[in-house]
Amino acid sequence: MGSQDGLAHLASAIINPGDYVLVPDPGYPIYEASVNIAGGIIYPMPLLAENKFLPMLEKIPLDVLDKTKMMIISYPGNPVTALADQSFFDKVVTFAKQHNILVVHDFAYSELIFDGNRQLSFMSVPGAKEIGIEFNSLSKTFNMAGCRIGYVVGNEQAIDILASFKSHIDYGVFYPIQKAAVRALTSDFAFLKTQVNEYELRRNVLISGLEKSGWQVAKSPATMFVWASIPAGWKSREFAFELIDQAGVAVIPGDAFGKLGEGYVRIAMVQPPERLSQAAERIHEFLMEYSRKK
Structure with missing residues:
Protein backbone atom coordinates (compact mmCIF):
# COMPACT_ATOMS: atom_id res chain seq x y z
CA MET A 1 0.00 0.00 0.00
CA GLY A 2 2.62 2.47 -1.14
CA SER A 3 6.35 2.17 -0.61
CA GLN A 4 6.11 3.89 2.79
CA ASP A 5 4.07 0.98 4.14
CA GLY A 6 6.67 -1.42 2.79
CA LEU A 7 9.50 0.50 4.41
CA ALA A 8 7.61 0.70 7.70
CA HIS A 9 6.81 -3.01 7.75
CA LEU A 10 10.25 -4.17 6.63
CA ALA A 11 12.01 -3.20 9.85
CA SER A 12 9.42 -5.03 11.96
CA ALA A 13 9.82 -8.09 9.72
CA ILE A 14 13.63 -8.12 9.68
CA ILE A 15 14.96 -6.33 12.78
CA ASN A 16 15.26 -7.80 16.25
CA PRO A 17 15.49 -5.55 19.31
CA GLY A 18 19.09 -4.38 19.65
CA ASP A 19 20.00 -4.76 15.98
CA TYR A 20 21.62 -1.71 14.42
CA VAL A 21 20.31 -0.06 11.27
CA LEU A 22 22.31 2.50 9.28
CA VAL A 23 19.97 5.40 8.50
CA PRO A 24 20.73 8.56 6.48
CA ASP A 25 20.70 11.89 8.34
CA PRO A 26 18.90 13.85 7.03
CA GLY A 27 16.45 11.27 5.76
CA TYR A 28 12.77 10.58 5.20
CA PRO A 29 11.17 10.22 8.68
CA ILE A 30 9.77 6.70 8.15
CA TYR A 31 13.31 5.30 8.00
CA GLU A 32 14.03 6.23 11.61
CA ALA A 33 10.47 5.65 12.83
CA SER A 34 10.32 2.12 11.41
CA VAL A 35 13.51 1.14 13.25
CA ASN A 36 12.26 2.63 16.52
CA ILE A 37 8.96 0.72 16.22
CA ALA A 38 10.88 -2.54 15.67
CA GLY A 39 13.10 -1.93 18.69
CA GLY A 40 16.25 -1.52 16.60
CA ILE A 41 19.08 0.93 17.23
CA ILE A 42 19.67 3.75 14.75
CA TYR A 43 23.17 4.61 13.66
CA PRO A 44 22.92 7.86 11.66
CA MET A 45 24.95 8.20 8.45
CA PRO A 46 25.71 11.92 7.91
CA LEU A 47 24.82 13.25 4.46
CA LEU A 48 27.00 16.32 4.01
CA ALA A 49 27.19 18.75 1.12
CA GLU A 50 30.98 18.48 1.03
CA ASN A 51 30.65 14.75 0.29
CA LYS A 52 27.89 15.26 -2.31
CA PHE A 53 25.35 14.03 0.28
CA LEU A 54 26.75 10.47 0.13
CA PRO A 55 27.42 8.59 3.40
CA MET A 56 31.04 7.96 4.32
CA LEU A 57 30.83 4.21 4.87
CA GLU A 58 34.48 3.95 5.85
CA LYS A 59 33.84 6.07 8.96
CA ILE A 60 31.29 3.69 10.49
CA PRO A 61 32.91 1.91 13.48
CA LEU A 62 33.52 -1.82 13.16
CA ASP A 63 31.82 -2.55 16.50
CA VAL A 64 28.64 -0.96 15.07
CA LEU A 65 28.95 -2.90 11.80
CA ASP A 66 29.26 -6.17 13.74
CA LYS A 67 25.72 -5.55 15.09
CA THR A 68 24.23 -4.00 11.94
CA LYS A 69 21.52 -5.89 10.08
CA MET A 70 20.24 -3.30 7.60
CA MET A 71 21.20 -0.09 5.81
CA ILE A 72 18.74 2.36 4.22
CA ILE A 73 19.74 4.61 1.32
CA SER A 74 17.75 6.67 -1.18
CA TYR A 75 19.01 8.25 -4.43
CA PRO A 76 17.50 10.50 -5.52
CA GLY A 77 16.13 11.05 -2.04
CA ASN A 78 13.85 13.04 0.18
CA PRO A 79 14.67 15.58 1.52
CA VAL A 80 18.20 15.50 0.11
CA THR A 81 17.75 15.46 -3.65
CA ALA A 82 21.25 14.23 -4.58
CA LEU A 83 22.05 11.51 -7.09
CA ALA A 84 24.39 8.56 -6.61
CA ASP A 85 26.63 7.17 -9.35
CA GLN A 86 27.53 3.57 -10.09
CA SER A 87 30.88 3.78 -8.30
CA PHE A 88 29.08 4.60 -5.05
CA PHE A 89 26.57 1.78 -5.52
CA ASP A 90 29.45 -0.61 -6.31
CA LYS A 91 31.04 0.44 -3.02
CA VAL A 92 27.74 -0.20 -1.20
CA VAL A 93 27.50 -3.73 -2.63
CA THR A 94 31.07 -4.56 -1.56
CA PHE A 95 30.49 -3.02 1.87
CA ALA A 96 27.22 -4.92 2.43
CA LYS A 97 28.73 -8.26 1.42
CA GLN A 98 31.72 -7.69 3.68
CA HIS A 99 29.54 -6.95 6.72
CA ASN A 100 26.48 -9.13 5.93
CA ILE A 101 24.06 -6.18 5.75
CA LEU A 102 20.75 -5.97 3.91
CA VAL A 103 20.67 -2.81 1.77
CA VAL A 104 17.28 -1.14 1.34
CA HIS A 105 17.12 1.38 -1.50
CA ASP A 106 14.15 3.74 -1.59
CA PHE A 107 13.76 4.66 -5.29
CA ALA A 108 10.46 6.54 -5.12
CA TYR A 109 11.71 9.39 -7.35
CA SER A 110 13.13 7.12 -10.05
CA GLU A 111 11.68 9.11 -12.97
CA LEU A 112 11.89 12.70 -11.68
CA ILE A 113 15.50 13.26 -12.73
CA PHE A 114 16.55 16.47 -14.50
CA ASP A 115 19.19 18.01 -16.76
CA GLY A 116 19.81 14.79 -18.66
CA ASN A 117 21.23 13.04 -15.59
CA ARG A 118 21.26 9.25 -15.67
CA GLN A 119 18.54 7.21 -14.00
CA LEU A 120 20.25 4.51 -11.98
CA SER A 121 18.47 1.72 -10.16
CA PHE A 122 20.47 0.08 -7.39
CA MET A 123 19.20 -3.24 -8.72
CA SER A 124 21.04 -2.66 -12.01
CA VAL A 125 24.41 -2.81 -10.22
CA PRO A 126 26.15 -6.21 -10.26
CA GLY A 127 25.67 -8.03 -6.97
CA ALA A 128 22.91 -5.73 -5.68
CA LYS A 129 20.20 -8.40 -5.93
CA GLU A 130 22.22 -10.66 -3.64
CA ILE A 131 22.34 -8.17 -0.76
CA GLY A 132 19.56 -5.66 -1.37
CA ILE A 133 16.00 -4.78 -2.18
CA GLU A 134 14.57 -1.69 -3.85
CA PHE A 135 11.22 -0.02 -3.22
CA ASN A 136 9.40 1.99 -5.84
CA SER A 137 6.10 3.81 -5.79
CA LEU A 138 3.47 4.88 -8.29
CA SER A 139 2.73 7.94 -6.16
CA LYS A 140 5.28 10.23 -7.77
CA THR A 141 5.85 8.80 -11.23
CA PHE A 142 2.17 8.30 -12.04
CA ASN A 143 0.59 10.90 -9.72
CA MET A 144 -1.17 8.19 -7.66
CA ALA A 145 -0.21 9.44 -4.20
CA GLY A 146 -3.65 9.01 -2.62
CA CYS A 147 -4.16 5.60 -4.21
CA ARG A 148 -1.40 3.95 -2.14
CA ILE A 149 0.37 1.39 -4.27
CA GLY A 150 4.02 0.49 -4.63
CA TYR A 151 6.27 -2.50 -5.12
CA VAL A 152 9.59 -4.00 -4.08
CA VAL A 153 12.16 -6.03 -6.03
CA GLY A 154 15.43 -7.72 -5.16
CA ASN A 155 16.64 -10.33 -2.70
CA GLU A 156 14.18 -13.23 -2.64
CA GLN A 157 14.61 -14.14 1.02
CA ALA A 158 14.03 -10.57 2.23
CA ILE A 159 10.93 -10.21 0.05
CA ASP A 160 9.54 -13.54 1.29
CA ILE A 161 9.95 -12.38 4.90
CA LEU A 162 8.24 -9.07 4.12
CA ALA A 163 5.41 -10.83 2.24
CA SER A 164 4.82 -13.16 5.18
CA PHE A 165 4.68 -10.24 7.59
CA LYS A 166 2.35 -8.28 5.30
CA SER A 167 -0.05 -11.22 5.10
CA HIS A 168 -0.83 -10.62 8.78
CA ILE A 169 -1.22 -6.83 8.41
CA ASP A 170 -3.79 -6.27 5.67
CA TYR A 171 -5.74 -7.92 2.87
CA GLY A 172 -4.12 -6.24 -0.12
CA VAL A 173 -4.68 -3.21 -2.29
CA PHE A 174 -8.16 -2.30 -3.58
CA TYR A 175 -8.49 -4.15 -6.91
CA PRO A 176 -9.32 -1.14 -9.15
CA ILE A 177 -6.13 0.53 -7.91
CA GLN A 178 -4.17 -2.59 -8.82
CA LYS A 179 -5.70 -2.46 -12.31
CA ALA A 180 -4.77 1.21 -12.63
CA ALA A 181 -1.21 0.35 -11.60
CA VAL A 182 -1.01 -2.40 -14.21
CA ARG A 183 -2.21 0.04 -16.85
CA ALA A 184 0.38 2.59 -15.77
CA LEU A 185 3.28 0.14 -15.71
CA THR A 186 2.43 -1.35 -19.10
CA SER A 187 1.92 2.03 -20.80
CA ASP A 188 4.43 3.55 -23.22
CA PHE A 189 5.48 6.14 -20.55
Whole structure:
Protein backbone atom coordinates (compact mmCIF):
# COMPACT_ATOMS: atom_id res chain seq x y z
CA MET A 1 0.00 0.00 0.00
CA GLY A 2 2.62 2.47 -1.14
CA SER A 3 6.35 2.17 -0.61
CA GLN A 4 6.11 3.89 2.79
CA ASP A 5 4.07 0.98 4.14
CA GLY A 6 6.67 -1.42 2.79
CA LEU A 7 9.50 0.50 4.41
CA ALA A 8 7.61 0.70 7.70
CA HIS A 9 6.81 -3.01 7.75
CA LEU A 10 10.25 -4.17 6.63
CA ALA A 11 12.01 -3.20 9.85
CA SER A 12 9.42 -5.03 11.96
CA ALA A 13 9.82 -8.09 9.72
CA ILE A 14 13.63 -8.12 9.68
CA ILE A 15 14.96 -6.33 12.78
CA ASN A 16 15.26 -7.80 16.25
CA PRO A 17 15.49 -5.55 19.31
CA GLY A 18 19.09 -4.38 19.65
CA ASP A 19 20.00 -4.76 15.98
CA TYR A 20 21.62 -1.71 14.42
CA VAL A 21 20.31 -0.06 11.27
CA LEU A 22 22.31 2.50 9.28
CA VAL A 23 19.97 5.40 8.50
CA PRO A 24 20.73 8.56 6.48
CA ASP A 25 20.70 11.89 8.34
CA PRO A 26 18.90 13.85 7.03
CA GLY A 27 16.45 11.27 5.76
CA TYR A 28 12.77 10.58 5.20
CA PRO A 29 11.17 10.22 8.68
CA ILE A 30 9.77 6.70 8.15
CA TYR A 31 13.31 5.30 8.00
CA GLU A 32 14.03 6.23 11.61
CA ALA A 33 10.47 5.65 12.83
CA SER A 34 10.32 2.12 11.41
CA VAL A 35 13.51 1.14 13.25
CA ASN A 36 12.26 2.63 16.52
CA ILE A 37 8.96 0.72 16.22
CA ALA A 38 10.88 -2.54 15.67
CA GLY A 39 13.10 -1.93 18.69
CA GLY A 40 16.25 -1.52 16.60
CA ILE A 41 19.08 0.93 17.23
CA ILE A 42 19.67 3.75 14.75
CA TYR A 43 23.17 4.61 13.66
CA PRO A 44 22.92 7.86 11.66
CA MET A 45 24.95 8.20 8.45
CA PRO A 46 25.71 11.92 7.91
CA LEU A 47 24.82 13.25 4.46
CA LEU A 48 27.00 16.32 4.01
CA ALA A 49 27.19 18.75 1.12
CA GLU A 50 30.98 18.48 1.03
CA ASN A 51 30.65 14.75 0.29
CA LYS A 52 27.89 15.26 -2.31
CA PHE A 53 25.35 14.03 0.28
CA LEU A 54 26.75 10.47 0.13
CA PRO A 55 27.42 8.59 3.40
CA MET A 56 31.04 7.96 4.32
CA LEU A 57 30.83 4.21 4.87
CA GLU A 58 34.48 3.95 5.85
CA LYS A 59 33.84 6.07 8.96
CA ILE A 60 31.29 3.69 10.49
CA PRO A 61 32.91 1.91 13.48
CA LEU A 62 33.52 -1.82 13.16
CA ASP A 63 31.82 -2.55 16.50
CA VAL A 64 28.64 -0.96 15.07
CA LEU A 65 28.95 -2.90 11.80
CA ASP A 66 29.26 -6.17 13.74
CA LYS A 67 25.72 -5.55 15.09
CA THR A 68 24.23 -4.00 11.94
CA LYS A 69 21.52 -5.89 10.08
CA MET A 70 20.24 -3.30 7.60
CA MET A 71 21.20 -0.09 5.81
CA ILE A 72 18.74 2.36 4.22
CA ILE A 73 19.74 4.61 1.32
CA SER A 74 17.75 6.67 -1.18
CA TYR A 75 19.01 8.25 -4.43
CA PRO A 76 17.50 10.50 -5.52
CA GLY A 77 16.13 11.05 -2.04
CA ASN A 78 13.85 13.04 0.18
CA PRO A 79 14.67 15.58 1.52
CA VAL A 80 18.20 15.50 0.11
CA THR A 81 17.75 15.46 -3.65
CA ALA A 82 21.25 14.23 -4.58
CA LEU A 83 22.05 11.51 -7.09
CA ALA A 84 24.39 8.56 -6.61
CA ASP A 85 26.63 7.17 -9.35
CA GLN A 86 27.53 3.57 -10.09
CA SER A 87 30.88 3.78 -8.30
CA PHE A 88 29.08 4.60 -5.05
CA PHE A 89 26.57 1.78 -5.52
CA ASP A 90 29.45 -0.61 -6.31
CA LYS A 91 31.04 0.44 -3.02
CA VAL A 92 27.74 -0.20 -1.20
CA VAL A 93 27.50 -3.73 -2.63
CA THR A 94 31.07 -4.56 -1.56
CA PHE A 95 30.49 -3.02 1.87
CA ALA A 96 27.22 -4.92 2.43
CA LYS A 97 28.73 -8.26 1.42
CA GLN A 98 31.72 -7.69 3.68
CA HIS A 99 29.54 -6.95 6.72
CA ASN A 100 26.48 -9.13 5.93
CA ILE A 101 24.06 -6.18 5.75
CA LEU A 102 20.75 -5.97 3.91
CA VAL A 103 20.67 -2.81 1.77
CA VAL A 104 17.28 -1.14 1.34
CA HIS A 105 17.12 1.38 -1.50
CA ASP A 106 14.15 3.74 -1.59
CA PHE A 107 13.76 4.66 -5.29
CA ALA A 108 10.46 6.54 -5.12
CA TYR A 109 11.71 9.39 -7.35
CA SER A 110 13.13 7.12 -10.05
CA GLU A 111 11.68 9.11 -12.97
CA LEU A 112 11.89 12.70 -11.68
CA ILE A 113 15.50 13.26 -12.73
CA PHE A 114 16.55 16.47 -14.50
CA ASP A 115 19.19 18.01 -16.76
CA GLY A 116 19.81 14.79 -18.66
CA ASN A 117 21.23 13.04 -15.59
CA ARG A 118 21.26 9.25 -15.67
CA GLN A 119 18.54 7.21 -14.00
CA LEU A 120 20.25 4.51 -11.98
CA SER A 121 18.47 1.72 -10.16
CA PHE A 122 20.47 0.08 -7.39
CA MET A 123 19.20 -3.24 -8.72
CA SER A 124 21.04 -2.66 -12.01
CA VAL A 125 24.41 -2.81 -10.22
CA PRO A 126 26.15 -6.21 -10.26
CA GLY A 127 25.67 -8.03 -6.97
CA ALA A 128 22.91 -5.73 -5.68
CA LYS A 129 20.20 -8.40 -5.93
CA GLU A 130 22.22 -10.66 -3.64
CA ILE A 131 22.34 -8.17 -0.76
CA GLY A 132 19.56 -5.66 -1.37
CA ILE A 133 16.00 -4.78 -2.18
CA GLU A 134 14.57 -1.69 -3.85
CA PHE A 135 11.22 -0.02 -3.22
CA ASN A 136 9.40 1.99 -5.84
CA SER A 137 6.10 3.81 -5.79
CA LEU A 138 3.47 4.88 -8.29
CA SER A 139 2.73 7.94 -6.16
CA LYS A 140 5.28 10.23 -7.77
CA THR A 141 5.85 8.80 -11.23
CA PHE A 142 2.17 8.30 -12.04
CA ASN A 143 0.59 10.90 -9.72
CA MET A 144 -1.17 8.19 -7.66
CA ALA A 145 -0.21 9.44 -4.20
CA GLY A 146 -3.65 9.01 -2.62
CA CYS A 147 -4.16 5.60 -4.21
CA ARG A 148 -1.40 3.95 -2.14
CA ILE A 149 0.37 1.39 -4.27
CA GLY A 150 4.02 0.49 -4.63
CA TYR A 151 6.27 -2.50 -5.12
CA VAL A 152 9.59 -4.00 -4.08
CA VAL A 153 12.16 -6.03 -6.03
CA GLY A 154 15.43 -7.72 -5.16
CA ASN A 155 16.64 -10.33 -2.70
CA GLU A 156 14.18 -13.23 -2.64
CA GLN A 157 14.61 -14.14 1.02
CA ALA A 158 14.03 -10.57 2.23
CA ILE A 159 10.93 -10.21 0.05
CA ASP A 160 9.54 -13.54 1.29
CA ILE A 161 9.95 -12.38 4.90
CA LEU A 162 8.24 -9.07 4.12
CA ALA A 163 5.41 -10.83 2.24
CA SER A 164 4.82 -13.16 5.18
CA PHE A 165 4.68 -10.24 7.59
CA LYS A 166 2.35 -8.28 5.30
CA SER A 167 -0.05 -11.22 5.10
CA HIS A 168 -0.83 -10.62 8.78
CA ILE A 169 -1.22 -6.83 8.41
CA ASP A 170 -3.79 -6.27 5.67
CA TYR A 171 -5.74 -7.92 2.87
CA GLY A 172 -4.12 -6.24 -0.12
CA VAL A 173 -4.68 -3.21 -2.29
CA PHE A 174 -8.16 -2.30 -3.58
CA TYR A 175 -8.49 -4.15 -6.91
CA PRO A 176 -9.32 -1.14 -9.15
CA ILE A 177 -6.13 0.53 -7.91
CA GLN A 178 -4.17 -2.59 -8.82
CA LYS A 179 -5.70 -2.46 -12.31
CA ALA A 180 -4.77 1.21 -12.63
CA ALA A 181 -1.21 0.35 -11.60
CA VAL A 182 -1.01 -2.40 -14.21
CA ARG A 183 -2.21 0.04 -16.85
CA ALA A 184 0.38 2.59 -15.77
CA LEU A 185 3.28 0.14 -15.71
CA THR A 186 2.43 -1.35 -19.10
CA SER A 187 1.92 2.03 -20.80
CA ASP A 188 4.43 3.55 -23.22
CA PHE A 189 5.48 6.14 -20.55
CA ALA A 190 5.18 8.88 -23.18
CA PHE A 191 3.79 11.40 -20.71
CA LEU A 192 6.77 11.04 -18.34
CA LYS A 193 9.01 13.32 -20.41
CA THR A 194 6.34 16.04 -20.26
CA GLN A 195 6.02 15.57 -16.52
CA VAL A 196 9.78 15.73 -15.94
CA ASN A 197 9.98 18.88 -18.07
CA GLU A 198 7.20 20.45 -15.99
CA TYR A 199 9.02 19.78 -12.70
CA GLU A 200 12.28 21.03 -14.19
CA LEU A 201 10.52 24.24 -15.24
CA ARG A 202 9.06 24.63 -11.75
CA ARG A 203 12.51 24.19 -10.22
CA ASN A 204 14.04 26.80 -12.53
CA VAL A 205 11.25 29.32 -11.90
CA LEU A 206 11.49 28.89 -8.13
CA ILE A 207 15.27 29.09 -7.93
CA SER A 208 15.57 32.08 -10.28
CA GLY A 209 12.91 33.84 -8.21
CA LEU A 210 14.80 33.18 -4.98
CA GLU A 211 18.06 34.40 -6.51
CA LYS A 212 16.50 37.86 -6.91
CA SER A 213 16.47 38.04 -3.13
CA GLY A 214 20.11 37.10 -2.93
CA TRP A 215 19.16 33.64 -1.67
CA GLN A 216 21.42 31.30 -3.62
CA VAL A 217 19.86 27.83 -3.74
CA ALA A 218 21.44 24.76 -5.33
CA LYS A 219 19.55 23.33 -8.30
CA SER A 220 17.97 20.02 -7.38
CA PRO A 221 19.12 17.38 -9.87
CA ALA A 222 15.98 15.32 -9.17
CA THR A 223 12.70 14.88 -7.21
CA MET A 224 9.86 17.31 -6.60
CA PHE A 225 11.74 19.18 -3.87
CA VAL A 226 14.42 21.79 -3.38
CA TRP A 227 16.81 21.23 -0.45
CA ALA A 228 17.83 24.78 0.36
CA SER A 229 20.53 26.03 2.69
CA ILE A 230 18.82 28.88 4.57
CA PRO A 231 20.12 32.47 4.72
CA ALA A 232 22.65 33.26 7.44
CA GLY A 233 21.34 34.26 10.84
CA TRP A 234 18.43 31.81 11.05
CA LYS A 235 17.62 28.43 12.53
CA SER A 236 15.56 26.14 10.32
CA ARG A 237 12.39 26.15 12.42
CA GLU A 238 12.58 29.84 13.15
CA PHE A 239 12.93 30.58 9.44
CA ALA A 240 10.09 28.23 8.45
CA PHE A 241 7.66 29.59 11.07
CA GLU A 242 8.46 33.21 10.27
CA LEU A 243 7.96 32.49 6.57
CA ILE A 244 4.49 31.13 7.29
CA ASP A 245 3.54 33.99 9.60
CA GLN A 246 5.02 36.87 7.62
CA ALA A 247 4.86 35.70 3.99
CA GLY A 248 2.18 33.01 3.92
CA VAL A 249 4.63 30.51 2.41
CA ALA A 250 4.99 27.02 3.88
CA VAL A 251 8.31 25.15 3.82
CA ILE A 252 9.51 22.25 5.98
CA PRO A 253 12.36 22.93 8.44
CA GLY A 254 15.31 20.70 7.69
CA ASP A 255 15.68 19.38 11.23
CA ALA A 256 12.34 17.58 10.78
CA PHE A 257 14.41 15.10 8.74
CA GLY A 258 17.21 14.64 11.25
CA LYS A 259 19.75 16.52 13.29
CA LEU A 260 21.91 17.33 10.27
CA GLY A 261 18.97 18.90 8.48
CA GLU A 262 19.50 21.98 10.61
CA GLY A 263 20.43 24.90 8.40
CA TYR A 264 18.15 23.78 5.56
CA VAL A 265 14.52 23.86 4.51
CA ARG A 266 12.70 21.63 2.06
CA ILE A 267 10.54 23.38 -0.52
CA ALA A 268 8.02 21.31 -2.47
CA MET A 269 7.46 22.00 -6.17
CA VAL A 270 3.92 20.69 -6.21
CA GLN A 271 2.37 23.93 -7.45
CA PRO A 272 2.38 25.32 -11.01
CA PRO A 273 5.17 27.72 -12.08
CA GLU A 274 3.10 30.86 -11.64
CA ARG A 275 2.26 29.88 -8.06
CA LEU A 276 5.92 29.14 -7.30
CA SER A 277 6.87 32.49 -8.81
CA GLN A 278 4.38 34.17 -6.47
CA ALA A 279 5.87 32.28 -3.51
CA ALA A 280 9.37 33.40 -4.51
CA GLU A 281 8.17 37.00 -4.70
CA ARG A 282 6.67 36.77 -1.21
CA ILE A 283 9.91 35.30 0.10
CA HIS A 284 11.81 38.13 -1.58
CA GLU A 285 9.65 40.72 0.19
CA PHE A 286 10.07 38.87 3.49
CA LEU A 287 13.87 38.77 3.18
CA MET A 288 14.07 42.42 2.15
CA GLU A 289 11.97 43.43 5.16
CA TYR A 290 14.13 41.31 7.45
CA SER A 291 17.27 42.92 5.99
CA ARG A 292 15.90 46.42 6.62
CA LYS A 293 15.15 45.60 10.27
CA LYS A 294 18.62 44.23 11.01
